[in-house]
Amino acid sequence: MKITCIIVEDIQIAADFLKKFCDKSGLIEVRGHFLNVEDALAYLAQDQVDLLFLDIEMPGATGFELLDRLTYSPRIILTTSKTEYAFDAFQYHVSDYLKKPFTYNRFLEALQKIARPVPTDLPIVHTATTTSPQVPSPDMEFLFIKAEDKLVKLVKNDIFFIESMRDYVKFVTAGKNYMTYSTLKNLEEKLNGGIFLKVHRSFIVNINKIDDIRGNTIYLQGNQIPIGKGHKDELVKRLNIL
Numbered sequence: 001m002k003i004t005c006i007i008v009e010d011i012q013i014a015a016d017f018l019k020k021f022c023d024k025s026g027l028i029e030v031r032g033h034f035l036n037v038e039d040a041l042a043y044l045a046q047d048q049v050d051l052l053f054l055d056i057e058m059p060g061a062t063g064f065e066l067l068d069r070l071t072y073s074p075r076i077i078l079t080t081s082k083t084e085y086a087f088d089a090f091q092y093h094v095s096d097y098l099k100k101p102f103t104y105n106r107f108l109e110a111l112q113k114i115a116r117p118v119p120t121d122l123p124i125v126h127t128a129t130t131t132s133p134q135v136p137s138p139d140m141e142f143l144f145i146k147a148e149d150k151l152v153k154l155v156k157n158d159i160f161f162i163e164s165m166r167d168y169v170k171f172v173t174a175g176k177n178y179m180t181y182s183t184l185k186n187l188e189e190k191l192n193g194g195i196f197l198k199v200h201r202s203f204i205v206n207i208n209k210i211d212d213i214r215g216n217t218i219y220l221q222g223n224q225i226p227i228g229k230g231h232k233d234e235l236v237k238r239l240n241i242l
Contacts, residue, residue, distance in 0.1 A: 002029040003114065005051040008040045008066065009033065009079065010058040014100065018053055018079065021107045028111070037061035041069060048072055051114060056080045056089075067092050075114040083148050086179055093166050096181075099149055113167060113181075143191075145171060147178040154178070157195060160221045162187060162204040172223070197238050200228040207238060 005028055009015040015033045022028035031049055034040035036058055052074050056063040063078065064085075076094040078085070079102075089097050096110035144151045154171060163170045164184040171178040188198050198204045199218060203225050211219045216232070218225040227235060 003027055003051055003111075004029050004031055004049040005053060006030070006032045006034060006040060006043065006049050007053045008037065008058070008063065009053070009055045010035045011055075014055070014079070017101075018107075021104055024104065025108065025111065035059075037063070037066040037069075040066060044070065044072075049074060051075045051077065051095075053077050053079055056085050057082070064092065077110050077114070086148070095167065145178060145180045145182075147171075147180045152178055157206065157208060159196075159206050160209045160223065161206060161225060162196075164202040174221070197231075197235060199231045199235055200226050210239075 005022065007015050007018055007030060009018065012035075019030050019033065022030050028051070031047070032043055034043065037060060040052075052066075054063045054066065054076055056078060057080065063080075067076065076092065077096045077098060078089050078094050079098045079100060081100040083099060086097055095113045098106065098110055141157070142153055142155050144153055146152075154173065158173050160172045160174070162184065163172065165179070167181060167183075168179050169182050169184055169187060171180070184198070184202065184204060188204060191204065195206050195208050196204050197207055205218060205220060205225055209220050211221065213219070213227075213235075216227045218227060
């Protein structure tokens with residue numbers, strides 16, 4: 001059974017481009033194209049679909065306003081020409097964020113992230129710029145992550161903590177936060193040992209940055225990080241307690 005969707009996009013050429021990819025995949029049934037939020041909401045009030053391809057900047061209400069007004073929770077793939085909305089997008093737990101213009105391979109990668117299983121033999125060509133995160137061996141002093149449509153180099157000790165945000169993780173540093181598509185489990189395996197330690201199912205912290213610990217809370221550079229019950233013993237072992 002195909003995944004049902006609608007396209008909410010005010011630029012006709014962009015919508016046609018996206019529909020062409022949907023048809024080519026053989027996996028998506030496009031049930032409608034809407035030029036604004038109000039028309040899309042009117043349709044969704046009568047007919048629900050599995051997936052929305054949603055632009056953010058449109059005449060009248062924005063794509064985020066549509067998400068605020070939805071009465072059910074389809075999967076969402078945002079399509080936009082700008083990256084500054086990425087952080088807000090992740091707060092809405094979208095399935096993926098496609099920056100225009102995007103390739104057919106990148107489109108197929110987005111389909112693989114939605115809830116309904118997609119065949120694993122899709123003809124995706126992976127390159128160094130589409131694998132995230134790019135993490136060197138644990139003994140290196142830096143790592144690379146895919147963020148903001150580029151590979152960003154982060155010095156490990158500049159990272160305060162890493163937070164899980166559903167299908168994404170957030171790297172928190174002094175100057176900026178970075179979002180990348182990954183799981184905390186995947187990062188835990190690659191950052192095992194050294195200065196990083198998983199202290200909660202949603203947090204990995206840089207133990208060098210811990211200011212103090214009170215009860216089951218870590219105070220770290222102005223942030224409060226909870227300590228999970230199953231992680232406290234390992235934390236105590238790793239700290240240099242006199």
